Amino acid sequence: MAAKGKTVPLTGNYAIAEAMRQINPDVVAAYPITPQTSIVETFSKFANDGRVDTEIVRVESEHSAMSACVGASMAGARAMTATCSAGLALMYEIVGVASGLRCPIVMPVANRAISAPINIHCDHSDSMGARDLGWIQIYNETAQEAYENVFLALKLAEHPDIQLPVMVCEDGFITSHCVQNVRIYDDAVMKKFAGERKPIHSLLDLKEPISVGAIELQDYFFETKRQQQDAMEKVPKVYLEVAEELSKITGNKYGFFEEYKMKDAEAVIVTMSSAAGTTRAVVDKMRNEGKKVGLLKIRLFRPFPYEEVARALSKAKNVAVLDRSMSFGAHAPLYGEIRNALYEMEKKPGLQSYVFGLGGRDLLESHVRQAFNDMLTGKVSREKRYLGLREASE
Amino acid sequence: MKAEKFPTEKQTVKKQGWKDIPEGGIITRAASAKMNKTGSWRAFRPVIDESKCINCAMCVLNCPDNAIPFRDGKRGPVNLDYCKGCGICASVCPVKCIKMEEETKFRK
Numbered sequence: 001m002a003a004k005g006k007t008v009p010l011t012g013n014y015a016i017a018e019a020m021r022q023i024n025p026d027v028v029a030a031y032p033i034t035p036q037t038s039i040v041e042t043f044s045k046f047a048n049d050g051r052v053d054t055e056i057v058r059v060e061s062e063h064s065a066m067s068a069c070v071g072a073s074m075a076g077a078r079a080m081t082a083t084c085s086a087g088l089a090l091m092y093e094i095v096g097v098a099s100g101l102r103c104p105i106v107m108p109v110a111n112r113a114i115s116a117p118i119n120i121h122c123d124h125s126d127s128m129g130a131r132d133l134g135w136i137q138i139y140n141e142t143a144q145e146a147y148e149n150v151f152l153a154l155k156l157a158e159h160p161d162i163q164l165p166v167m168v169c170e171d172g173f174i175t176s177h178c179v180q181n182v183r184i185y186d187d188a189v190m191k192k193f194a195g196e197r198k199p200i201h202s203l204l205d206l207k208e209p210i211s212v213g214a215i216e217l218q219d220y221f222f223e224t225k226r227q228q229q230d231a232m233e234k235v236p237k238v239y240l241e242v243a244e245e246l247s248k249i250t251g252n253k254y255g256f257f258e259e260y261k262m263k264d265a266e267a268v269i270v271t272m273s274s275a276a277g278t279t280r281a282v283v284d285k286m287r288n289e290g291k292k293v294g295l296l297k298i299r300l301f302r303p304f305p306y307e308e309v310a311r312a313l314s315k316a317k318n319v320a321v322l323d324r325s326m327s328f329g330a331h332a333p334l335y336g337e338i339r340n341a342l343y344e345m346e347k348k349p350g351l352q353s354y355v356f357g358l359g360g361r362d363l364l365e366s367h368v369r370q371a372f373n374d375m376l377t378g379k380v381s382r383e384k385r386y387l388g389l390r391e392a393s394e
Numbered sequence: 395m396k397a398e399k400f401p402t403e404k405q406t407v408k409k410q411g412w413k414d415i416p417e418g419g420i421i422t423r424a425a426s427a428k429m430n431k432t433g434s435w436r437a438f439r440p441v442i443d444e445s446k447c448i449n450c451a452m453c454v455l456n457c458p459d460n461a462i463p464f465r466d467g468k469r470g471p472v473n474l475d476y477c478k479g480c481g482i483c484a485s486v487c488p489v490k491c492i493k494m495e496e497e498t499k500f501r502k
Binding site (some may be wrong): 100101102103163200201208209210211212213214216219220221222223224226227230231 | 409410411412415416417418419420421422423424426
């Protein structure tokens with residue numbers, strides 16, 4: 001059933017809080033950190049005004065926030081939190097516990113740089129640093145996408161075949177604090193979509209008592225980790241099922257990635273989150289100039305859709321990958337994955353890494369244009385390139 | 395020294411594969427800790443001189459593994475399936491009737 005909803009001017013954080021209001025989770029335990037704060041601040045107002053039944057747990061740190069969520073989740077509750085940057089770093093230990101114990105916790109992340117130097121603005125170094133902790137990661141370009149993907153994440157996380165936590169990432173300040181038009185769908189429809197969590201096991205189930213968090217040493221730890229990999233491998237199928245269900249409400253598409261003017265594109269930029277908006281604008285302008293350029297916007301980063309990405313890039317001549325974080329001493333995270341995806345292809349496109357936007361540095365149209373022009377003229381190499389970085393004093 | 399001879403209990407347990415165990419390492423039955431016989435960790439064994447024991451139950455109360463039983467007003471023998479050999483019983487015994495002896499002496 002399609003839901004009309006209403007279009008309202010909202011920040012990304014407010015839109016995410018609206019999704020949480022409609023979901024009405026049993027427990028939200030969180031600690032404020034810029035630029036995530038207004039998600040939980042807004043949600044707390046909803047709770048205070050009696051618009052949700054959620055038990056808000058005011059904890060003393062993110063380590064405790066995730067710990068409270070894990071406890072609640074293992075007790076069968078629908079638990080949520082939100083964080084970024086230093087907060088994500090502080091909860092790191094329990095982030096691994098959440099996925100290891102198979103807690104379907106949904107956590108919005110307003111991407112922000114990891115210190116030092118201290119910086120409150122956007123890059124992806126926080127969630128990229130946590131990419132191997134066993135969480136599903138969905139990156140969102142707009143407030144609308146973030147709002148809708150909170151619902152997708154919830155149903156994906158709680159699916160009996162999955163039982164894994166999900167990070168729903170938006171760009172700090174750029175998306176979290178900028179006001180955009182967001183269509184908030186009808187409460188009744190979204191509440192029905194969210195439904196109730198049906199836990200497989202619960203600490204509060206007296207008929208089937210369980211122990212949680214017991215030690216596993218050389219004898220069983222390996223097997224438990226193998227199960228997590230199995231669940232991750234089942235994500236793509238369930239993701240598309242949930243996406244189809246959500247699409248019936250919103251009319252929007254939720255592929256692993258978005259292909260924009262890719263059909264005959266010779267030069268392609270692969271990127272994520274808000275940078276895709278800038279890139280799309282440049283694609284439109286350059287298309288008007290007759291240049292065959294296109295955009296591949298990755299949404300699902302964990303698990304990474306290697307085969308599908310390889311197919312999508314199979315016709316491109318040259319591909320530029322724009323990363324908003326670095327992996328010091330290694331390939332930048334997204335570039336590394338694209339490089340992996342292309343390995344099995346017989347006819348590989350040229351591939352070039354660009355890092356941009358660290359610590360909130362703006363990605364300008366001229367930067368995107370520069371990357372496209374490099375791809376159109378075959379300037380592809382294995383060197384690491386940087387967009388918007390000063391090589392010398394101005 | 396024939397230390398390589400123990401532990402043996404765990405080696406005989408048939409282990410399950412990743413497809414057969416509950417997800418997230420949860421334990422789905424009560425009192426499963428009983429299966430984990432920690433006595434195999436023991437390097438020293440408490441040996442009680444019954445002629446000196448005054449049956450005060452200090453060892454019973456202080457044993458962190460509840461490995462010393464107390465029934466019908468009498469202390470029983472140390473349960474060696476679970477005694478880790480920590481020596482707390484010997485330490486708290488007011489008449490010093492518990493002696494910690496090297497486990498290898500008993501495993502020949």
